[in-house]
Amino acid sequence: MEKIISIIEAKSCPIHFVLAVNDTLNVISGKWKLPIIGSLLFDKRRFTEIQRNIPKITPRMLSKELKDLELNGMVIRKVFDTTPVSVEYELSDSGKSIADVLDKMLEWGIKHRESTISRS
Amino acid sequence: MEKIISIIEAKSCPIHFVLAVNDTLNVISGKWKLPIIGSLLFDKRRFTEIQRNIPKITPRMLSKELKDLELNGMVIRKVFDTTPVSVEYELSDSGKSIADVLDKMLEWGIKHRESTISRS
């Protein structure tokens, strides 16, 4: 209830509109966020698996971006008490739900590309 | 027809998925893109109007970002043959249609914020 009201409010107020969209934007912007999220959308993965999945990323960036995503509540880091310890990264429920948003972005991107190509 | 196939294809291939979403992301990322698009979503505006709408933007950045958006096919720049010339910026049809995407982002952003606040 309150959720819906605040969404409606945010959509109708230019300032809140920009702020709320920006929140989402901040979660997924940066050179490596999408590749990482993309990798985790299919399955949970370990650090080195993600690294192999995204050949050009350095461990420094992967580490930093995973921390960002964890802080944002996108990713859950699970440490297993094996010897040596193993670590798994997976998307939170909220993280998984961003797939719908990304789908919309993909669709718009492809349509937009077509509409601008046909103009040129 | 072909459109739908390529969207389906893009969604099913991790590499194309990331690339296509990134296309959209590139159009709206940067500190001032959303405020500018937000301003133009409500109505077409002149340079100085946008500037007044976004108090802290410098003319240098406004000029640069408007050029970017124009190049991307988001914004149409119309020069009127008045004396002195007046210039109007408005969203293209494709540009206007990004509102749906932004709405989705807004909704996700608000829900995500609630779900991560309630966890903490």
Next chain:
DNA sequence: TATAGCGGTATACTTTGGTATATCGCGGAT
């Protein structure tokens, strides 16, 4: 004992993005 894989961190550097401040040509109003 040496080597390789895991899950990273440390330091230094370059590149990109954004800011600050000043200025421009034009024309209309005072």
Next chain:
DNA sequence: ATCCGCGATATACCAAAGTATACCGCTATA
């Protein structure tokens, strides 16, 4: 004549984002 608003551009600078390269402690395997 002078100042103001419009629609910008030029130059210099600063900060954030990303890269390159080396290394760490741990353990299993050869």
